[in-house]
Amino acid sequence: MNGWDREYLQNKEVYLKLFDNIMSREQETNVDFLENNIKKVINRKYAVIVNSGTDALHFALISHGIKPNDEVLVSNFSWISTASCISMVGATPVFCDVELNTYHMCLDSIKKMCSNKTRAIIYPHLFGNMSYIKDILLFCKEKNIIFIEDSCQALGSSLNDLKAGVIGDCSTFSFNANKVIAGIAGGGAFLTDCEKKADIVKKLRRMGKNKDFELLGRNSKMLLFNAEVINFRLQKLNEYKKQRQKIANFYNTSLKKLPIKIQSVSNDCDNVYQRYTIRLKDKKTRDFLCDRLKANIHYDKPLSENSMYKNIQYKSDDCKNAKTICDTILSLPNHPWVTIDEQNKILNIIEMSL
Numbered sequence: 001m002n003g004w005d006r007e008y009l010q011n012k013e014v015y016l017k018l019f020d021n022i023m024s025r026e027q028e029t030n031v032d033f034l035e036n037n038i039k040k041v042i043n044r045k046y047a048v049i050v051n052s053g054t055d056a057l058h059f060a061l062i063s064h065g066i067k068p069n070d071e072v073l074v075s076n077f078s079w080i081s082t083a084s085c086i087s088m089v090g091a092t093p094v095f096c097d098v099e100l101n102t103y104h105m106c107l108d109s110i111k112k113m114c115s116n117k118t119r120a121i122i123y124p125h126l127f128g129n130m131s132y133i134k135d136i137l138l139f140c141k142e143k144n145i146i147f148i149e150d151s152c153q154a155l156g157s158s159l160n161d162l163k164a165g166v167i168g169d170c171s172t173f174s175f176n177a178n179k180v181i182a183g184i185a186g187g188g189a190f191l192t193d194c195e196k197k198a199d200i201v202k203k204l205r206r207m208g209k210n211k212d213f214e215l216l217g218r219n220s221k222m223l224l225f226n227a228e229v230i231n232f233r234l235q236k237l238n239e240y241k242k243q244r245q246k247i248a249n250f251y252n253t254s255l256k257k258l259p260i261k262i263q264s265v266s267n268d269c270d271n272v273y274q275r276y277t278i279r280l281k282d283k284k285t286r287d288f289l290c291d292r293l294k295a296n297i298h299y300d301k302p303l304s305e306n307s308m309y310k311n312i313q314y315k316s317d318d319c320k321n322a323k324t325i326c327d328t329i330l331s332l333p334n335h336p337w338v339t340i341d342e343q344n345k346i347l348n349i350i351e352m353s354l
């Protein structure tokens with residue numbers, strides 16, 4: 001599903017040279033070069049590189065002072081970290097439903113689930129797609145709710161020239177293997193325009209250390225080689241995006257005639273297509289096709305239905321749309337190195353199965 005083994009073969013010389021260069025130097029952990037490049041790409045004042053997107057989200061909440069008893073609104077259709085970071089700070093995740101066509105958080109559900117304890121919202125740009133969220137942002141401003149942009153899946157996407165990662169009070173990115181730009185050992189970034197918040201996250205990733213240990217942090221520093229790999233791949237972001245869009249266009253055109261739904265993408269969205277997903281008519285059809293394609297499901301249940309939430313305090317809307325999407329969704333391989341032959345084979349299997 002990710003294709004980085006193929007990318008390695010195309011760039012083997014570069015990676016071997018990088019490795020040799022790093023191994024011949026004194027050990028160092030300075031990743032300023034990557035932070036400078038990320039903040040330039042996104043157009044934010046500060047970027048702090050950490051070890052995962054999960055750490056970036058967790059540190060985002062700590063730096064904004066979210067604490068036990070606070071409530072944080074969150075999508076019920078996302079990767080688990082979008083919500084588990086809320087429980088990690090002892091606050092209560094409040095699960096909201098999503099729109100059936102875009103898979104993005106739904107304003108009605110946000111309004112319904114908002115209470116006088118709501119301090120923040122974590123909003124994921126799911127699968128790289130971006131929707132108009134002016135009304136959600138206005139609502140948050142009115143209610144003094146901190147808007148945390150979970151851009152982990154959307155590096156390279158934009159809506160009307162507004163890049164994913166510049167919209168919220170702060171934003172987060174992930175470099176795990178299924179992302180548009182990946183490290184060899186994952187990774188994450190926290191972005192903000194507030195120097196104070198950036199400084200807090202810098203301390204948190206270093207066991208809370210400044211002059212002495214000021215905060216309860218952990219070791220979330222990135223390995224230098226990993227940072228160099230991410231930095232090299234970052235230069236190819238546009239090239240990889242174009243290839244993902246080309247594959248998405250192929251699927252869009254060829255699947256049109258089949259009884260399949262696809263995620264609605266606004267004409268104004270330059271979607272990086274971190275994933276290309278389809279929706280089938282019911283769970284049985286989806287499971288059958290998933291088996292035949294040996295494809296993956298993102299995600300098979302709403303976050304609130306995971307067993308960990310039996311033991312953790314949370315609140316949830318009834319989230320009918322999230323449930324419907326989870327029952328019918330399927331991800332098709334769409335990384336930049338999927339060949340035309342492979343795309344045709346995938347299409348063939350879908351056509352034969354429906």
Ligand SMILES: Cc1ncc(COP(=O)(O)O)c(C=O)c1O
Nearest residue numbers: 052053054079081124152174176
């Ligand atoms: C939407 C979203 N948020 C957060 C994360 C967490 O990132 P990481 O795997 O780097 O911890 C992911 C990763 O899959 C994600 O897709």
